[in-house]
Amino acid sequence: MTAVVQVCYATTDIEATARSLADIDGVGPFFLGQFPLSGLVYRGAMVDYGAIKVGFAYYGDLQYELIEAPAGVPSCYAEVLDGRREAVHHTYMSRTENYDEVVGRYAREGEPLVYNGLAGDNVRFGFIDARPRLGHFVEVLETEKIVGPGAAIYDLYAKIKETSRSWVGDRPVRDMAELA
Numbered sequence: 001m002t003a004v005v006q007v008c009y010a011t012t013d014i015e016a017t018a019r020s021l022a023d024i025d026g027v028g029p030f031f032l033g034q035f036p037l038s039g040l041v042y043r044g045a046m047v048d049y050g051a052i053k054v055g056f057a058y059y060g061d062l063q064y065e066l067i068e069a070p071a072g073v074p075s076c077y078a079e080v081l082d083g084r085r086e087a088v089h090h091t092y093m094s095r096t097e098n099y100d101e102v103v104g105r106y107a108r109e110g111e112p113l114v115y116n117g118l119a120g121d122n123v124r125f126g127f128i129d130a131r132p133r134l135g136h137f138v139e140v141l142e143t144e145k146i147v148g149p150g151a152a153i154y155d156l157y158a159k160i161k162e163t164s165r166s167w168v169g170d171r172p173v174r175d176m177a178e179l180a
Helices: 014-025 076-081 099-108 148-165
Strands: 003-011 030-035 037-042 052-059 062-068 086-094 113-119 123-129 137-141 173-175
Touching (some): 014 030, 014 052, 030 062, 052 148, 062 086, 099 113, 099 123, 099 137
Parallel strands (some): 003 062, 030 173
Antiparallel strands (some): 037 113
């Protein structure tokens, strides 16, 4: 069974977006950090964005992710912004299927993998362009490879979720290092 467990916004100002989601929508607190990625391919060309600025928070069981679009370079993050500070970028559905099978199924329906690379311990991730049908990208992740030290990301998510359950609006933007 699949279930949407994450919604992600691309943004040009991650702190401002985190504050507005916290202040207006009650989502938070957001924990911000930088994630190194490697082997990045965007629309058929190798790219290097350095470490990507990200933020995570929860509202109930739904995870909110923020990704700051790399400034001044083409990216799938910038594709959704269209002059705005933030826009829905993707959803992520928890899956037990093989990464290649999922990518292939979308491709057969005319929804290509337009951005992909490696995160953490060589775990493949990618974004399917489902915008004509859904209005946003869909993230795919090689979850079966998230084991050993790489599985610590699940502990990080659990800490963020637990913090959100007792959050009363204080310090809506925090550093990911606080969770270490």
